[in-house]
Amino acid sequence: MAIELKMPALSPTMEEGTLAKWLVKEGDEVSSGDILAEIETDKATMEFEAVDEGVISKILVAEGTDEVAVGTVIAELIGDDAEESTSSVTDSVSKVEAQPAPEPSPKEPQTAPAIEISRAEDPAIPEGTAMISITVREALRDAMAEEMRADDSVFVMGEEVAEYQGAYKVTQGLLDEFGSKRVIDTPITEHGFAGIGAGAAMGGLKPIVEFMTFNFAMQAIDHIINSAAKTNYMSGGQMRCPIVFRGPNGAAARVGAQHSQNYGPWYASVPGLIVIAPYDAADAKGLLKAAIRCPDPVVFLENELLYGRSFELPEIDDYVLPIGKARIMREGSDVTIVSYSIGVGLALEAADTLAGEGIDAEVIDLRTLRPLDTETVLKSLAKTNRLVVAEEGWPTCSIASEIMAICMDEGFDDLDAPVARVTNEDVPLPYAANLEKAALIDSDRIIAAAKRVCYR
């Protein structure tokens, strides 16, 4: 089986290097530990060692080539089991890697081969494009179906995703169209199927793992944090783990403390993960498609209360959005309200009421929680000089706290008032309806915070 040799990351900050010299040629037999090439970075020249034994079958990047991005396939080695030739798994790996070299994200700490984040703008919507009304549930299903049609290495698994078509009916129609090999009902074993997913992704497939809710993903946390998130880093860019973990997150209605938690801040604190939490149907579709194509693990946080809501979606073939880009939902000049997921609806509601009282609020939907688009937030702060973060989650160590820290660090001179956090109460969510209401954020609290930072 052909083994791809990739440009290694020879230091934590290395993003590209020069392939200075090949010390082997096509046809050479190599053993583990043999020096294959010399790689130069701006800091040093280092030796690139063979990990496997076999015969160098192809040299794909000539010596003397500059600016070879970490992760680029530079040669191929036929291992001991050469007679098996290239398996379909390897084919899928090449498909995944055959993308253009990543633009390193200026926002991510450069501690490993850079996660591929597009800093591109949203796709332009040509004039005259029809808008269709679609629920978030349908948008998510369409995103999966389109990606499954386009790439047969994409498959979905989880509890009740096939026969029952999803506990929240997000996988409707997928079993009929793609069959039981690609739409797989699992037992109630989050640890088991998240592990199978992570392994499949490392082997070149592109699993979508649905958690019935992210509350149950706690059973699978080891595979998400210790396996999926670390693969790219611990292999020095030699292996990736293109998996999507998706499902509802946050409070629903009257489902109690164990089923009502926002894990956004938990996952967003983990290097190696990409964390997306869309609000409307267009973002759900465009970002899920991007997540499925992403070569690194994505935690995709949906919201049960949004599944049935309808939004406008531009009728564009292959609607894919950039990961890592916040969206200005409403322009304003007096105060910025930053939110994500279900909080965006509350922030927009608050902005409408504030407008009636002469306060012009700008509303930003973060969309991606890691990496955070701090640029969009800071630009808005520089314009309004006042900022509120609204988050349906606990206050302690929240995304709101992170945004506050960023505003202090990088936007201090633009602040005319302390940043305000509007979050749930710092308690496990009560079950009683009156207490549940008292513990969750609402637009009234956002309005009060916006007035406070405007000294009104």
Ligand SMILES: Cc1ncc(C[n+]2csc(CCOP(=O)(O)OP(=O)(O)O)c2C)c(N)n1
């Ligand atoms: C770790 C975990 N995963 C998923 C769920 C969601 N869940 C609640 S009940 C249920 C089905 C249980 O089926 P079974 O064990 O056959 O018991 P039954 O309700 O049929 O008696 C599922 C998947 C959960 N509560 N906990």
